Amino acid sequence: MPARGAAQLSRRMGQKKQRLSEAEQPQRLPDRAQTLSPMEPCLGPPAALGPQRSIYFSGPKSHSAQLGSEFFDQPAVPLARAFLGQVLVRRLDDGTELRGRIVETEAYLGPEDEAAHSRGGRQTPRNRGMFMKPGTLYVYIIYGMYFCMNVSSRGDGACVLLRALEPLGGLETMRQLRSTLRKGTVGRALKDRELCSGPSKLCQALAIDKSFNQRDLAKDKAVWLERSPPGSSEPAVVAAARVGIGHAGEWAQKPLRFYVRGSPWVSVVDRAAEQNAQD
DNA sequence: ATTAGGATCGCCT
DNA sequence: GGCGATCCTAATC
Numbered sequence: 568m569p570a571r572g573a574a575q576l577s578r579r580m581g582q583k584k585q586r587l588s589e590a591e592q593p594q595r596l597p598d599r600a601q602t603l604s605p606m607e608p609c610l611g612p613p614a615a616l617g618p619q620r621s622i623y624f625s626g627p628k629s630h631s632a633q634l635g636s637e638f639f640d641q642p643a644v645p646l647a648r649a650f651l652g653q654v655l656v657r658r659l660d661d662g663t664e665l666r667g668r669i670v671e672t673e674a675y676l677g678p679e680d681e682a683a684h685s686r687g688g689r690q691t692p693r694n695r696g697m698f699m700k701p702g703t704l705y706v707y708i709i710y711g712m713y714f715c716m717n718v719s720s721r722g723d724g725a726c727v728l729l730r731a732l733e734p735l736g737g738l739e740t741m742r743q744l745r746s747t748l749r750k751g752t753v754g755r756a757l758k759d760r761e762l763c764s765g766p767s768k769l770c771q772a773l774a775i776d777k778s779f780n781q782r783d784l785a786k787d788k789a790v791w792l793e794r795s796p797p798g799s800s801e802p803a804v805v806a807a808a809r810v811g812i813g814h815a816g817e818w819a820q821k822p823l824r825f826y827v828r829g830s831p832w833v834s835v836v837d838r839a840a841e842q843n844a845q846d
Numbered sequence: 847a848t849t850a851g852g853a854t855c856g857c858c859t
Numbered sequence: 860g861g862c863g864a865t866c867c868t869a870a871t872c
Contacts, residue, residue, distance in 0.1 A: 691868080691869065692868090709852060710851095711865035712855085712864075728853060730853090766853070767854050768854090811854070
């Protein structure tokens with residue numbers, strides 16, 4: 568019942584304007600969400616895997632490349648930079664794997680950071696994930712209808728916001744998750760660049776909702792991070808002001824947003840910042 | 847109990 | 860570039 572699974576995911580995403588009748592929902596959904604499209608070969612690990620692979624797991628669905636807790640145990644700024652180029656993987660209930668290379672992040676530093684939810688040491692039920700161990704997800708609802716996905720870093724109340732991905736696999740499912748969820752017009756086809764170029768877009772595209780709050784990215788079976796393939800070159804990184812925090816005074820100016828220079832998958836390009844920081 | 851505001855998005859001009 | 864949607868959360872009364 569792949570179609571129904573996707574419908575349930577869709578309804579969990581908080582889109583109240585989605586009032587399709589039960590009868591018409593399956594028609595809007597894929598006839599084969601369970602298998603990847605022939606145009607999108609599985610990008611999972613090859614049959615020959617690294618020495619760390621457990622003998623109890625085999626095949627492309629194993630977490631052989633899942634980055635462990637050590638990776639996340641670093642301060643927010645270096646972690647935000649280290650995320651760039653790594654691959655975020657989301658495995659849906661039906662086995663579909665959605666994959667995207669992280670190309671844009673923001674660091675939130677904790678109590679001293681006036682733009683952070685943890686500013687002034689505020690700790691509330693909502694932002695508890697920011698204070699949990701590095702690698703813990705902090706997923707929250709914004710503007711009543713969208714989600715943002717953060718990963719706790721070293722440092723009390725510090726975390727990294729994931730802002731944009733380059734879609735690598737499962738694009739057809741991403742398109743469905745994104746378009747089904749959008750209100751209004753049935754129509755317009757989404758460009759690939761519209762799938763994951765924003766913090767809430769990527770949550771929609773990967774079916775990340777509040778049920779992922781406080782999960783451990785180093786341990787979870789439905790979402791994890793894989794190191795970029797060996798041989799990948801270090802991306803050139805631009806440091807720019809963070810987006811959408813105009814109220815935060817001097818903290819709004821600090822270059823705590825990081826993105827891959829020249830990537831067409833980034834949500835907001837900052838030409839001025841690119842001029843300044845010539846590598 | 848009430849209220850103000852928000853780490854966004856998509857459509858409009 | 861501007862604006863409305865939409866409702867949860869936290870702070871205040």
